[in-house]
Amino acid sequence: MSFDQSPKYRPLIFGVTRVKLRDGAPGTHYLQADQPLLPYPERMTDRLQHWAETVPQRTFMARRVKQADGSLGDWRHLSYAEVWATARRIAQSILDRGLSVERPVVILSENSLEHGLLSLGCMIAGVPYVQTSPAYSLISTDYDKLRHVVNTVTPGMLFASDAARYGKALQAVATPDMEVVLVEGELAGLKSTGFDALCATAETPAVDAAIAATGPDTIVKFMFTSGSTKLPKAVINTQRMWCANQQQMSQSMPVLTQGPLVLVDWLPWNHTFGGNHNVGMVLYNGGTLYIDDGKPTPALVHETLRNLREIAPTVYFNVPTGFEAIADAMKTDPVLRKTLLSRVKMFFYAAASLAQPIWDSLYESEEQEIGERIVMSTGLGMTESGPFGLYVTSPEVKAGDLGVPTPGMAVKLVEIGDKTEIRYKGPNITPGYWRAPVETAEAFDEEGYFKSGDAVKWIDETDIHLGLKFDGRIAEDFKLSTGTFVSVGPLRNKIVAAGAPYIQDVVITGLNLKEVGAMVFPTQAVRALSGLPADASMHDVVDSAPVLQKFQQIVDELAKTATGSANRIARLCLLADPPTIDRGEITDKGSVNQRAVLRLRADTVTKLHADELHYIIKPQI
Template sequence: MTPMKFRPLTFGVTRVTLRDGAPGVHYLQADQALEPYPERMTDRLRHWAQTVPGRSFVARRIKLADGSLGDWRHVSYGETWQTARNIAQGLIERGLSAERPVVILSENSIEHALLSLGCLIAGVPFVQTSPAYSLISTDYEKLRHVIRTVTPGMLFASDAARYGKALQAVASEDMEVVLLEGELAGRPSTSFAALAATAETPAVDAAMAATGPDTITKFLFTSGSTKLPKAVINTQRMWCANQQQMAQSMPVLTEAPPVLVDWLPWNHTFGGNHNVGMVLYHGGTLYIDDGKPTPALMHETLRNLREIAPTVYFNVPTGFEAIALAMKTDSQLRKTLLSQVRMFFYAGASLAQPVWDSLYESEELEIGERIVMATGLGMTESGPFGLYVTSPNVQAGDLGVPTPGMQVKLVDLQGKTEIRYRGPNITPGYWRAPQETAEAFDEEGFFCSGDAVKWIDETDIHKGLKFDGRIAEDFKLATGTFVSVGPLRARITAAGAPYIQDVVLTGINLKEVGAMVFPTPAVRRLSGLPAGTSMHDVLDSPPVLAHFQQVLNELAKTATGSANRIARLCLLADPPTIERGEVTDKGSINQRAVLTHRADTVNKLHADELHYILKPQA
């Protein structure tokens, strides 16, 4: 069989070293050392402002009066540096600090970026919160928790009309409110323009010089699956070391200034640390994508990708699925997106093989070769970059090998192997949470990730590791048999593609494994029903039920026992919600939150009390 041709891509780490520790413990690391890196990310911003001041750092489409989006507004490195210094002066004058940081409520924007960089220069941590905490939540519980945890001195939001209620609910009198647009009724606020117009003084250079590797850059909150979110401390060392680790693992980043077209939210480490940091570190350009992999907003992402050619492209599986579908018929999308891109990269969930195959088909049609679909493993506490694949022949679930400078500890635990991290990219802990911090690290100082892994090929450790689920998600049936949730969810999603968005497994302390399926919008086409039909009726339609019955039957043929046999399945018409923590801003499902909030559905599924319950047929 002729090997498939890929667009050339160098893999920086292809060999590892492994040593044994105590029984059931092994240590794994890259065979190359971490090279020197800057003390602070602002060193890189200053470098690019001095050497390529006219190069565009960030761009975003201008919002027109009718709400539509127009041409791109660009801000250069020179403009960014000067405006960020002005903002830094304003923060210094206000006496803000780690004890009184800046909380940002809004979505990705040019002003959001400028304020963040002003904070970096001034040595004042910033806190990027999920816009959903302000715009979707009705009780503002998570936003109040953020405010209580970090005690900010300043709150920033893009406009009073959208964020006013949240600000009025959480802002105390000693918190200054900064707004890009509008004013709040009954309380004073500062315009972003006024903050950005503060005249800098020598205090700015003094403040930046006072920052160093241990300076806190930001607090990033975890998703909070079972408890309220924790504030992960991010330092200059973490961010800079992680960017150097990425550069050595992904040499493509060093070959030319990266161009990104990116929607990933900055309140998540993937978008805010990984991607924004990548652009800053290498002097690239970030096009802020106001689209999102949802039916209502995906058209904007596709529009941007028809116009702007990224050099590397990052997304979650649902985004790649929509792009794969569009590329089948959209020649302009294929032409632009595939013209310069050297690497695709997905994270957040498993990418179904049919999506992979569809992307490859379009790539071969357009450019005569495939684009490497890379991936890895990381988390907020690891900066996030931790593991990265070692070859173009990536399979669903592959994670790869550790990045240089980070040591991995593999620990046999509950019949699985947990991966733990130690290195300069690992957080020192959680802000104002000493007990949670102590519980997160083992006796050797390794961060306990809760992720389970196993070897891609036990005969060749240099191929690295693959994902084996989240240990905390796994559960036992009443028989005492463990159910490995992650791999089983991936099997179901792949078997039901392109009609399964995600799956939540049920059956804790019961006799059988059940599955609650969140379908994709594609089921509407499958049903054959007219547009506007309710999702409940769509899921009750004979074509949809017949399809999922067939999926269930096929899965049953390959099941080897009760732990991986889906004995009952139901389709959920109501999508997971951000407000209840069932899904994150970037689309990752939260298994525990879904089980908690839909406990009645779980009970009825296993009691045969739902309207439609599918079971395997012989």
């Protein structure tokens, strides 16, 4: 008697399971889904109006109310009907001010109901909006990136949640012709307006006229890149781009259309993952978005866990550090397990490395609670692609798998040295960068394909229908001073696998130097390894003897399998401070931005290779 030992997964339909491949010029191939892109609306406004008319009382957005003492209380809900009516009044206020593509709206602050309403009001009025990283205002001291955003788009209006937190930034960048809109407080010396005044504007027929005047080529927003090596570029996002991408997502991920969609989401709207991918899927499919004020950091993850104990999502998106925290919490939190797993049909993580022990821990909790696993999906995309581009085709996903192209998007695979770059063409691809003709021209090849800079290879060369997997960034690879070429992607993955579950990600060093080094971002699992109290600082944790001993073992094991200087880790250090989205160390895809980390932590790189750090781990074999 034989038994089927394959794991059982909660049912999930994969929309694209077959692809078509054709050869081009030598070293070039073209790949696309074996199904067409179905029709999609001309503008996202149509979807908002549709849901306001068909399910007017359904909650579109909700957020916990901030209390006088700073704590978060009960949820405040906004229905589709309320959002539609309020956004139309805001649109009227925008039209009254004569705002336009030349004088758009810049939003400085974090995710909020007011932030969401203002962006929808802009969309109805046909006026672009720009969602900037709150770090540009709250962490920066020179406001250079915020000033760059303002100089690039020349806004007529600046919005922030409150004067107390954003006042200095507003004072630094606002000019007399820019109106400042605040939810709370006032600012002396600036032309400021309360957000409630926008919501109270009397609507006129100009609103419907503005909607009718918008179409597929209307610019919805400018979304800035992370700017790891240069100042951020303003990616043009049109109605066609957003609508097409949402239809592509619905066809690739049919789960989005199966019953009311519910998201609990912290991902920042100034990044394409949160602001386009997730907000867009809720709006396109008539779902409900619970704005999570938590984050996958030790100080804020408790809020995310609190929300997931109360609200059961139907699909759930996060970055690897978020899933790590959830996996750890589910081991001992039956309420979290019960609520989170009660109806979720799919987990989805961005293209960063998700250590296998985290997958195993999630699977163990899932099988314990519901007797089956939840599919952990992933894919590939970027700000310039809407962002959704590729999606996996099987529940048996492995770290680095990307899958196949979404319907309607053609992929060009171009051999560059020993790497293969993936390039995109389709209705979801940006027409270019705002007021940057040179950068726009450089971003597209002679056939009009967008050059992503991402390297890929086949998951299985004998079965192209499984799709592609990630092979690093073309620009990440480098040469040692000896002329030896270092392929960063595979080496990084090898280190992460060897150090599981203690390594979250790795940055490879050694450009123009004699040896390869590694700077490791550890997971929270090293805390238990250290034997120190739970409240010990991460700096003390990574300096502890048990942790250093463990990483010595990891480095020695890696050395045993090294075949030369290009893949031998000659020196390694542990980074106590995690990478941050706000500083550009995390890409829009959720992966560590190697170049940004190397630039921002250049002093650590120098000291690592000069033997000047307190602890440097080197092979002892």
